[in-house]
Amino acid sequence: MNDTAQHDSPLHDTAQHDALVIGGGPAGLQATLSLARVHRTVLHLDSGVYRNAPERHLHNLIGHDGQDPAELRAAARRDIAAYGTVTSVAARVVSLTGEADDFTAVLDDGSTRRARHVVLATGVRDELPPIEGLTELWGRGVAHCPFCHGHELSGGAAGVIGTVPGHLLHLAGFFPRISRTFDVFSHGTAVDAETRAVLDAYGATVHDQVVERVTPQGEGLVVHLAAADPVRLDGVFVAPTVHQAAPFAEQLGLEVSAMGSILVDAFARTSVPGVYAAGDAAHHRDLPMAMASVANAIGAGALAGGVCVADLMVADRAALLAPTAGR
Structure with missing residues (x-):
């Protein structure tokens, strides 16, 4: 990571960057x-x-299938370190306030x-189901x-744990083509007749008992x-409940979905001008659910960065023309 500004910068950094990117996963990187590619000044936290x-x-993820996620992050940090307009800091943001251009x-x-x-x-x-051993x-x-871990169970024994029929059917639908058996x-939770009929047709073995531990x-x-x-x-699959990992949606007053994801439009813009969201934290307004994957996160990060640049250019043009206004 390019940590040239890591914790040795002044307590209050008076320099204003073009963009602040918060998050060190695929979307943020x-x-x-x-x-950085268009020489915008970026503070990456x-x-x-x-x-x-x-x-x-x-x-x-093409070209990286089977790679350790840490290696992908390290390679991305090396790429970013080559650009002089980027300052990377290893730190946690505790609060975020302001409006577009300010x-x-x-930091912590x-x-x-x-x-x-x-x-x-x-x-x-x-947030995983409260079953001993899952965490x-x-x-x-x-x-x-x-998509991420099913193939590794090829010819083996797979399982699905869940209490919501829709989740059970969705996850179970993958395994007739992948695993030798699946439970x-x-x-x-009682399984209704319609759900059980589909699971039986899949060839699943259904267990109604409480799972005590794994x-x-x-x-x-x-x-x-x-x-x-x-x-x-x-291997076994579950459907976790997800929560925002950071408090910034609430702090900035961003609109969120019923599931708590930050709502964005087709250009990664949130409901607050000057704020963009990408990766697992974001949810496109026209999709029924957040589409989480490393590949989608990378694409969403590229979109958010590009649209951020476009909006900065619009503001820059307005500022350049401002002195001539009224002449």
Whole structure:
């Protein structure tokens, strides 16, 4: 990471950057690179906390399938370090205030930074079902995205844990083509006749018992049920509840979806001028749900960075013409 300004800058940085990019994942790194490529001054802030940190391999990204996510981030930081208009700081932002052309971020060391526009690439936090062992095995046999982790269960035994019929059907629909067997755990919730008929047609084994805990075993895991035999699997999928990982949507008064994601238009603009959002934290207004993946995050970061540049250019042109107004 280009840490030339890391914690040795003055307590209150009076220099105003063109853009402040918050987030060190794929969306934030790509937005920073896009801004840097056209020589915009960028302050990139990275808290060091990443949604996919527990994962050993990322998938479904051409050219990087199977790579450690940390290696992708490191390569992106090396790319960004080559541009002299970027200042990267390893720090957490605790508050963000202001309006277009005058935003102020307060960092966890008490220092402040200023920027004309802001790109939020702050990601989300996953809340797993309250089942013993899921958190410990998250990214180590417990996953949520078959596009990212389904293929690795080819010919093996897969499972799905959930209480919402729609989630069960969506996740279970992947596995007839992938795994040798798969089990569905409704965690004590009754499965309606229509859902059960579809699951039966998929060839799933349905368990209605409460899941008491999940434990590791070799390269796989074991799902322990109340009053039933444990089930040995190679991997299990759940549908976590997601929350914004940062408080900036509330602090800036951004419009959010019913699921708490920052709503953006087709150009990554939020409801507040000068603020853009990309990656897992953002939700396109016309889509039924946030579309989370590394590939989508990179594309969204490029879009947010590019639109931020376009809006800065509009403001720059207005400022250039302002002295001649009224002549």
